[in-house]
Amino acid sequence: DSGVTQTPKHLITATGQRVTLRCSPRSGDLSVYWYQQSLDQGLQFLIHYYNGEERAKGNILERFSAQQFPDLHSELNLSSLELGDSALYFCASNDGMSYNEQFFGPGTRLTVL
Amino acid sequence: TQLLEQSPQFLSIQEGENLTVYCNSSSVFSSLQWYRQEPGEGPVLLVTVVTGGEVKKLKRLTFQFGDARKDSSLHITAAQPGDTGLYLCAGGDAGKSTFGDGTTLTVKP
Numbered sequence: 001d002s003g004v005t006q007t008p009k010h011l012i013t014a015t016g017q018r019v020t021l022r023c024s025p026r027s028g029d030l031s032v033y034w035y036q037q038s039l040d041q042g043l044q045f046l047i048h049y050y051n052g053e054e055r056a057k058g059n060i061l062e063r064f065s066a067q068q069f070p071d072l073h074s075e076l077n078l079s080s081l082e083l084g085d086s087a088l089y090f091c092a093s094n095d096g097m098s099y100n101e102q103f104f105g106p107g108t109r110l111t112v113l
Numbered sequence: 114t115q116l117l118e119q120s121p122q123f124l125s126i127q128e129g130e131n132l133t134v135y136c137n138s139s140s141v142f143s144s145l146q147w148y149r150q151e152p153g154e155g156p157v158l159l160v161t162v163v164t165g166g167e168v169k170k171l172k173r174l175t176f177q178f179g180d181a182r183k184d185s186s187l188h189i190t191a192a193q194p195g196d197t198g199l200y201l202c203a204g205g206d207a208g209k210s211t212f213g214d215g216t217t218l219t220v221k222p
Contacts, residue, residue: 002155033210043156043201044214056208092154100144100205104155 003027004093004105012111018079021108025072025093031055032074033102034096039058044102049074053080081112116140117202117213129191134216136202137184141154143206145185147176149213150199192220 003026013019025032034046045058049068060066063081068074078085088109093104120135136145144163148156160169162178162185169176173196175188189196201215 002157004155031179035212042214045210045212048208048210050208058209075146087155092155100145101158101161101202102203102210103158107153107155109153 002103004091004103004104006089006091006105007110008108009106010109010111012043012113013081014028014113015081015083017081017112018077019068019081019110021076021078021089021091023074023076023091023093023105024111025091026103028092029095029103031094032068034060034074034076035092036087037107043072043090046076050070063069077098078110083112086110086112117204117211118209119200119202119216122214123217123219125221126192128220130191130220131188131190132192132218133186133188134169134200134218135186136213138159138204139179139183140204140206141182143202144204145178145182145184146203146205147185147187148201148203150201156199184212189218192218194220194222196220 005024007011007022030051033048037043047066048056048058052068066076088107090107117138147159150156160176165180167178167180173190177186201217203212
């Protein structure tokens with residue numbers, strides 16, 4: 001158990017809908033990272049927050065947004081969902097200083113029908 | 114864009130054999146991590162290498178960082194079925210993380 005929690009574990013929705021994925025980092029960690037993992041594209045970095053502020057952006061679509069709250073939990077919002085958004089979404093956390101070592105949550109499996 | 118290429122993509126061996134997987138980049142990374150991931154679960158951190166030429170051992174696993182900090186290798190001695198999984202390397206720079214596509218290892222009993 002990494003100490004990172006993600007909810008929900010599974011999510012099934014329809015095209016065009018909007019969903020919110022939630023992540024609580026390990027106790028004491030200030031950084032949260034979001035990733036998308038699909039079968040054909042591997043683990044893709046989406047976005048990184050540190051202590052409430054956006055630190056870096058990866059290949060995140062404009063339909064996706066994220067934020068980190070004062071209690072350090074983070075949410076990833078996915079809107080106007082398409083079939084191709086079906087994937088595993090992971091968040092990871094670290095203290096923001098430890099050589100990029102990251103601790104991953106169990107993931108949310110999103111299925112768009 | 115920093116890219117990490119991992120090889121081989123797939124590897125299937127018998128229990129007791131040795132193996133090496135590789136992670137290569139044209140970019141220099143300040144640090145490089147290796148993770149192991151099982152189906153449907155999040156990656157689990159195995160090791161971080163920081164210094165060029167560094168070698169780290171974790172039981173039967175040996176990790177090496179290239180002198181120029183652009184490449185790394187993972188060597189497993191006497192592989193066991195429990196070593197089966199997806200091995201990912203990752204490099205970090207300026208708050209971003211880049212992951213390789215991984216090597217899927219299957220160890221048959």
